[in-house]
Amino acid sequence: MNEDKILDQINTCIDCKSCLEVCDTYQATGNELQSPNGRLKIAEKVFTNQKISEEERFGIYTCTLCSLCDTVCSQEIPISKIIHTTKIRLSNTEMGPYEIHNKISEGIIEKDNSVNGKPEERLDWLPEKYKDSEIFENRESDTLLFLGCMSSFKVKESASASYQVLRKADYDFKILKNEPCCGEYLYSAGKLEEAKKYFKKTYEILKQNGIKKIIVTCAGCLYAFNNIYSKYVEGYDIEVRHIIQIIYDLIKDGKISLKKLDDLEFTYHDACRMGRKINGMNIYNEPRELFSLIGINIHELPNNREKTPCCGAGSGIRGVDKDLCIDIGSTILENLETDSIVSSCPLCIFNFRYVNYKNQMEKSIKYITDYILDAME
Numbered sequence: 534m535n536e537d538k539i540l541d542q543i544n545t546c547i548d549c550k551s552c553l554e555v556c557d558t559y560q561a562t563g564n565e566l567q568s569p570n571g572r573l574k575i576a577e578k579v580f581t582n583q584k585i586s587e588e589e590r591f592g593i594y595t596c597t598l599c600s601l602c603d604t605v606c607s608q609e610i611p612i613s614k615i616i617h618t619t620k621i622r623l624s625n626t627e628m629g630p631y632e633i634h635n636k637i638s639e640g641i642i643e644k645d646n647s648v649n650g651k652p653e654e655r656l657d658w659l660p661e662k663y664k665d666s667e668i669f670e671n672r673e674s675d676t677l678l679f680l681g682c683m684s685s686f687k688v689k690e691s692a693s694a695s696y697q698v699l700r701k702a703d704y705d706f707k708i709l710k711n712e713p714c715c716g717e718y719l720y721s722a723g724k725l726e727e728a729k730k731y732f733k734k735t736y737e738i739l740k741q742n743g744i745k746k747i748i749v750t751c752a753g754c755l756y757a758f759n760n761i762y763s764k765y766v767e768g769y770d771i772e773v774r775h776i777i778q779i780i781y782d783l784i785k786d787g788k789i790s791l792k793k794l795d796d797l798e799f800t801y802h803d804a805c806r807m808g809r810k811i812n813g814m815n816i817y818n819e820p821r822e823l824f825s826l827i828g829i830n831i832h833e834l835p836n837n838r839e840k841t842p843c844c845g846a847g848s849g850i851r852g853v854d855k856d857l858c859i860d861i862g863s864t865i866l867e868n869l870e871t872d873s874i875v876s877s878c879p880l881c882i883f884n885f886r887y888v889n890y891k892n893q894m895e896k897s898i899k900y901i902t903d904y905i906l907d908a909m910e
Contacts, residue, residue, distance in 0.1 A: 572616050675743050
């Protein structure tokens with residue numbers, strides 16, 4: 534974003550503070566330095582070359598970038614974009630990313646994943662019955678099932694179930710034996726130059742493998758390939774869709790039949806990057822229609838769809854302040870009308886499970902394709 538324009542936008546803020554009512558970090562802490570309004574004031578200092586304090590730095594780097602503040606701003610200030618651009622401006626200064634950001638970023642560059650996973654274990658999720666028949670890059674397909682770091686290493690059933698659904702549907706796709714990271718973490722951390730280099734590397738791998746279409750299981754990967762690559766990768770021309778969109782179309786086309794699953798009910802969580810933050814699409818109706826087809830009683834959060842709060846792990850704040858991450862996630866789990874919650878984002882699943890474990894809340898937390906696979910006839 535143009536820095537002069539940023540300052541003009543900041544100066545349109547009328548201090549109504551309506552953004553405080555939807556900000557997950559402010560609601561958890563009561564600290565205005567960790568609110569959209571407070572962060573705009575910090576951004577103004579950064580873009581007018583004033584020094585900021587350690588507390589102000591912490592305020593910037595504990596923003597989940599969920600964008601809820603953008604939706605309620607009466608002045609239509611793109612608050613989350615300004616906060617992210619502030620991170621970029623700070624990136625090469627002493628008030629830039631924390632050591633945890635640097636450590637995770639180094640892992641992405643060295644190991645091609647953001648979770649410190651061993652590259653040789655990336656495919657441990659692959660079901661045993663497919664291991665001998667899977668030919669990876671050698672399959673003649675221009676469609677890639679891109680599993681991403683969270684599905685590959687942390688929420689493996691989201692990778693396994695998604696893969697099996699497509700195989701059972703006889704869908705044309707391939708997977709990569711040495712899949713790279715999408716690089717979204719680098720970007721969210723404000724490490725723009727490192728991110729652009731990594732985006733280019735990943736894009737080159739995709740093109741070398743003849744990929745024209747990507748199917749993702751992760752909302753973060755969806756955000757990266759849909760929103761970011763087109764901005765920073767010259768000639769980027771790959772279509773990206775979420776696995777739920779593909780399954781929805783396969784059912785409409787009669788290529789997947791689903792049976793009813795008895796006596797199931799849960800709450801559905803819409804990830805930030807499944808709608809509110811995605812350019813040109815939202816994926817709100819598809820999961821709900823799929824659940825309706827298999828007879829599941831869906832409960833909604835008090836705020837859902839475009840108003841759904843972040844799970845608490847957005848923009849890498851887990852590494853900066855685990856307690857804050859737990860507090861935000863706990864608020865969601867405490868407001869459930871059911872004992873179960875389902876999401877279409879493995880990062881949300883991973884964080885809810887972490888919160889559930891830390892607070893011993895005994896909630897069931899599942900990825901959406903688990904149910905789709907169970908319901909396939």
